[in-house]
Structures are given as structure tokens and as C-alpha cells.
Amino acid sequence: MSELGYNYIYDKLVEDKNDILGIIAYSIYKRQKIEYLKKFKEENNREATQSEINSFKELSNSDTQLEFYRTQAVHLANAFLEEALSEHIEAKEQEFSIRVHAELSGIKNKFWNGVAQSLVGSILFVLFVGIIVFFSWSLNQGVGNAIESIFNIKITQTIPTNSISK
DSSP, X not given: OOTTOOOTHHHHHOOSTTOHHHHHHHHHHHHHHHXXXXXXXXXXXXXXXXHHXXXXXXXXXXXXXXXXXHHHHXXXXXXXXXXXXXXXXXXXXXXXXXXXXXXXXXXXXXXXXXXXXXXXXXXXXXXXXXXXXXXXXXXXXXXXXXXXXXHTOOOOOOOOOOXXXX
């Protein structure tokens, strides 16, 4: 500490401008200092003197207290990351679940469409083969004989008589 009351704790906690954990540790120190000054005022009904503030600063600059600030910073950062990542993970799980359900429903629809197409194709194939077999068979026997054999009926031909009136 210097004569002007400058506290070098920032330099001890923060290594450079990108040291996030150090900046968090320094904010923990500042919060503790504010709590100390408020509590001192409540208990003593007066502001702390520079000498009393210097006592707090000396305690804050001890190696044990500096390590406490760093440890608390790590705990805060971990808690923040866990919370942020858990929200992100939950969002991704929900998104993935929606996509999987959409894919599965698409597969089910494609499956039943395929079954329907196969069924229709099989029926048409059987009809087509049946028609070819019928025509091949009826060519040998004649259409009339083929119909009589299939339906067990007798086809009779009637000769129309034209009567001419005289």
C-alpha cells in the first residue's frame, strides 16, 4: 500500500485485461469491502477511519485472503457455466427430440406409403397376369367356350328371323 491509500490488490488478483477469473475475484473483494464498511457503520454509528480501512486492506492482501478471492471466483464462474450450459443442453435436447420425432413420423408415413404401393402393385400384377392367361387360354378354346368353362353356363345362339311382310 502507498501513502495515498492506493491498494494494489487489483494488480495481485488480475493478471491482464483478459483475466476473467481475476476480475471476478476483484469484484468479490470489492463486495466484501462494501459489506465491511456498511457493517462497521451500523455497529459504530460512524464511518470507518482511514486507519480502520487500512486494517481491512492489509487483511485483504494476505495470501490466504487472495487465495479465497480466487477460489470464490472459480466457484462463481463454474456455477455460471453450469447454469448457462444446462439451459443450452436442455434447449438442444428439446430441439433434438423434436427433430427425431419428425424424422420418425416421416419414416412411418413412408413405410405405410410403401406398403400401400406394394399392395396396389401386387394386385395389378396379378390382374395383368390373369388377363394374359385368360386371353392365351381363350385363343386356344375360343372366347365362348372359355366363358362357358369358367362360369359353368351354356351359351346358346339365337338366329334372328326377319319376317318380311308381303
